[in-house]
Amino acid sequence: MWKRRGPVMALKTWSTGRKIALLGVVCALAGGGGAFAAAAPGLAQSTISSEAGSPARTTPGLAVPVVAPAELAVTPADGAEQVNPAAPVSLKVTNGRIDRVALTSDDGDAVDGTQSADGSAWTSTGNLKFNTRYSYTYSVLDGAGRTTDSTREFTTVSTANEADAAIYPLDGMKVGVAQPLQIVFSEPVLNRDAVEKAIKITSTSGQVGAFHWFNKNTVRYRPKDFWTANSTITMDMKLFGVGLGNGQVGNFNKTVTIRIGDKKVAVADAEAHTFSVSINGRPAGKWPATMGDKRFPSARGYLVLMEQHRVEHMDASTIGLKPGDPAYYGQLDVNYATRLTPSGEFIHQATDSAMPYIGKKNLSHGCIGLGPDGAKWVFDHMTTGDVVQVVNTEGEYANFDDGYGDWNIPWAKYAN
8 A cells, every 4th residue: 555655645746746847937027127027038138217217108008008299280381482470380289288489580579479378378468579580499298208309491482572551641640620630551452351451440439441453562551431521530559460462461551540620621712713711511712713723623622732832833834835835934933832632633822823713703823823812721720630521613522543533433433
């Protein structure tokens, strides 16, 4: 019996001993390499670095998942040219956050910006300058803290594509009730709707007007009827960055405030040879007049007073007259001259040779000649934007670019 049981006992002892030996090997490995060694013996000799200190990976590791790379959306593009200086510079980050941003011009001016609370977006504030190169440097962190630095450059709209404008009346002027608001652009305007939307015009009287384009560069604005006396008009123009068309971009924002005076309306009657004025609907004066003869009839309709000169020099050659012509008057100076048209029609004191004919006959070259008292009254009491209605004349309406003939255009046509 003992001989038979010996091998059995030996077999059990060998089997148990083998299990102990295997466990010893496993414990030795676990002690040397930790849990990673037990799971993956091939990593026992490698060091696991932090994700922040590692390059971005596109495949997951054995224990640490992939950190999605930061994705950027940057405007304008690197190397962009003719960038609108009114367009904001922006940086948006997905799977990360913005650490810092610096936007500077070549001459060293820094551009401010605002960053979102979560650090995912940055946008410039304020307008850039025309014809300027900008450097756009930023640093972005991904979810693991890795940093990506980058610098981009772009240039704004060149001087050749920069559009300015002349505005009349000037800011702070006081004008009469018939004065249209005029903007003359330095470049042709093709996008008229965009320009009109960028100009907000309000009046304390609540009057609403309309724009009328006389050519590609010139637009005016007036209400259906004369401006309300003693009201105030505000022109709020946000034209910086507005595309005029053909690559031209507006270069200014401006607010202009204009005061309207009393309603002063004159009527010059070429048949009755009179000139009468009312102020706010009440008669203010009436004087005898001489106006344009049959060869040079005074322009008809509404004429808006433009400027005044105590003495104005006149030259017959400017209206095509030469020595030998019966109407030639050479050169002379007239007193108390109030301009009605750029082409040369004035209200002024009649010349000594014409004085006997005022109130009796028309013999001027289109001007309204008054006696010394009447001419001086107009000079002293009427001003830019006041209006004269010329009636019973054979003359045509003054051309749109020969003064302000806006009130001679029917409202339905003007507003379209």
